[in-house]
Amino acid sequence: MEPAAARQARQRRRRRVVFSVLFVLLVLIAGAVAYGARQLLEMREIPDYTGTGATDVVVRVEQGDTTSAIASRLVSAGVVKSARAFTLAAEDDQRVRAIQPGYYLMRTRMSGEAAVSQLVDPASAVGRLSIRAGWQLDDVTLPDGTVTPGILSRISETSCARLNGTRTCVTPDELRRAMAENEPAELGVPDWATDAVSRVEPGKRLEGLIMPGNYDVRPGSSAEELLAQVMATSTTRLQAAGLPGEEQPGGFDPYQVLTIASIIEREAITADFGKVSRVIYNRLDERFALQMDSTINYPLDRQQITTTDADRGAPGPYNTYLNPGLPPSPIGTPSTEAVAAAMNPEPGPWRYFVKCQTDGTSCFSVSIEEHSAAVADARARGIF
Incomplete structure (x- = not known):
């Protein structure tokens, strides 16, 4: 039989455990009630519009904008009444964190929830x-x-x-x-x-x-x-x-280098950019006419690799068969690779090139005899 003192001690421990559990439960319940009350009170106090808005307005999101930064922009544009109205509505929408920089079509006087829904809609991105x-x-x-x-x-x-x-x-x-x-x-x-x-x-x-x-x-x-x-x-x-560089090749200015890059872009595939760049600089250095079909086709708004005798004989500032030197402007948008090739031409003696493979690869020559043979071979194989 258990002694009375031991039994009483065990009962006291049991009561302490029960009281501890009850205390923890009461604390948790009280915290939940307080949090809920605080949220309700906060929601009541947050300035917010109702509805989906009044008039259209374009808002810009900048690179690196946080949700709070976006909210501030929306307040400034009159889209939402308060930043908190937007950030609170955005808390449970992960799409807000994926918003890309750019312009978005929004509406003035939107509720925070409506603003979130419209901003994450892909159709709202404009420009x-x-x-x-x-x-x-x-x-x-x-x-x-x-x-x-x-x-x-x-x-x-x-x-x-x-x-x-x-x-x-x-x-x-x-x-x-x-x-x-x-x-x-x-x-x-x-x-x-x-x-x-x-x-x-x-x-x-x-x-x-x-x-x-x-x-x-x-x-x-x-x-x-x-x-x-x-x-x-x-x-x-x-x-x-790389434009302008500290020093441009051949003594040319940055705008002329940009013009060379635009010709390279039109005349060659990326793998041949460096060699075509060298051909251009070699011809300019030796005062050869560039004879680039791309410059002739440019004012004609055409993109093809050949020209006719009439095209090449027609006077004009972009005719590099008749005019020495570079055309007066670039002839299109060069890639960064073309600019790099114009800034750093590949070393070599080439003066001529012609597309000689179906993938656009060019054959490069030093003499007119070599070039003429390459042209004849490419034509015979139906390259152009």
Whole structure:
């Protein structure tokens, strides 16, 4: 039989355990009640609009923006009544953390929840522009008759958005007029190119200066504003590509190097960029006419590897069969690889090249006799 003292001690321990468990439960319950009450009180106190909004407004999200930073931008634009209304609604929506930099079509006076829903909707992203290497400002007709929209047409298309029932678009002609009627510096042309650009045909002044990549343009902007927005981004890309360099090859200025890069881009596949660059510099150094078909096709808005006798005999500033030296401007958008090749041509004695493989690879020659044989062989094999 258990002694009375031991039994009483065991009962006291049991009561202490029970009391401890009850105390912990009471603390947890009290905490939950307090948290819930605080949340309800906070929700009541958070300034917030109701509904899905009033009028359209374009808001920009910058690179590196946090949810709080986005909320502040929305408050400034009149989209939400308070930053907390947005951040509270965004807490349980992981898509907010994946929002990309750029412009978004929102509405003023939206509830925090409605603002979150609209911001994460892919249809709300506007003003997204993508430029590829080799494109030029004007539309281009391919050998099969297909028309490839030029950079101006693509900027025009990207400028469109429906704001409060009105479609806001800037036409390619308006963009051309903006190039012609504004000083290059006003459009964001870098200092090292302004003098040369001012001498270019007005409607082609930004040719070659808009580097490949993605851009964000604000719908509803004027033609001048759109071009300045694009140039602001492109100038940083030109710098990243190495322009202007501390010293350009052959004594050429940065704009001339950019022109050489644009010819390289049109004339060769990437693997041959360095050699084509050397051919250009060798011919310029020896005062040979460049004789590049790409420069002749440029003002004709064509992209093909051949020209006719009539094309080559037609006078014009971009005819490098008749005119010595470089054309007056780039003939398209060069890639960073083409710029690198123009800055650092591959060593070699070549003066000629011709596409000689179906994958676009070129054959390079030192003498006209070697070149003529390579051309004849490529023709015989149906390369062109």
